[in-house]
Amino acid sequence: MTRLFRNLIVYRTLTLAFLFLVTLTVSAQWSSPQEEGGGVPAFNAAPPPKGTKLPPILTKADLWGADAQNAYQTHAYELAAKIPNVIHQQPCYCYCDRMGHNSLHSCFENTHGAQCSTCLKELYYSYQQSKKGKTASQIRAGIIKGDWKQIDLESAAAIN
Numbered sequence: 001m002t003r004l005f006r007n008l009i010v011y012r013t014l015t016l017a018f019l020f021l022v023t024l025t026v027s028a029q030w031s032s033p034q035e036e037g038g039g040v041p042a043f044n045a046a047p048p049p050k051g052t053k054l055p056p057i058l059t060k061a062d063l064w065g066a067d068a069q070n071a072y073q074t075h076a077y078e079l080a081a082k083i084p085n086v087i088h089q090q091p092c093y094c095y096c097d098r099m100g101h102n103s104l105h106s107c108f109e110n111t112h113g114a115q116c117s118t119c120l121k122e123l124y125y126s127y128q129q130s131k132k133g134k135t136a137s138q139i140r141a142g143i144i145k146g147d148w149k150q151i152d153l154e155s156a157a158a159i160n
Contacts, residue, residue, distance in 0.1 A: 042097035
């Protein structure tokens with residue numbers, strides 16, 4: 001009986017260890033790529049070709065409910081509409097390229113940008129840097145470096 005009991009404990013322990021390793025391996029695909037150094041998300045290296053019309057940015061009137069609870073949410077869309085070619089050339093570190101976005105511009109073509117602090121901070125950072133005369137590639141370098149993380153959304157609504 002003791003030997004059988006010991007074998008049962010060993011079997012269960014090995015089974016639990018195996019299940020733990022399988023779970024860890026499977027869940028690794030959902031971990032944050034930014035923490036893993038997962039690379040730069042999708043962006044466009046240049047402005048759209050002449051004559052190409054980018055999809056429209058939503059207007060303030062298109063936002064309501066949870067998408068318009070804070071002034072910084074709606075103001076971001078107003079600013080995004082002022083710099084569409086700049087944000088077209090920026091990556092978005094919420095990794096929404098996994099759901100089909102091809103740049104930060106994509107986030108503001110729908111309500112995704114209003115609900116995502118990463119998108120909002122990158123937008124405000126891009127706008128500020130653009131107003132300082134930085135090029136889209138210089139802004140992108142700052143975004144890749146993580147400079148956008150310093151943006152305070154509560155005070156961002158005052159940025160013009």
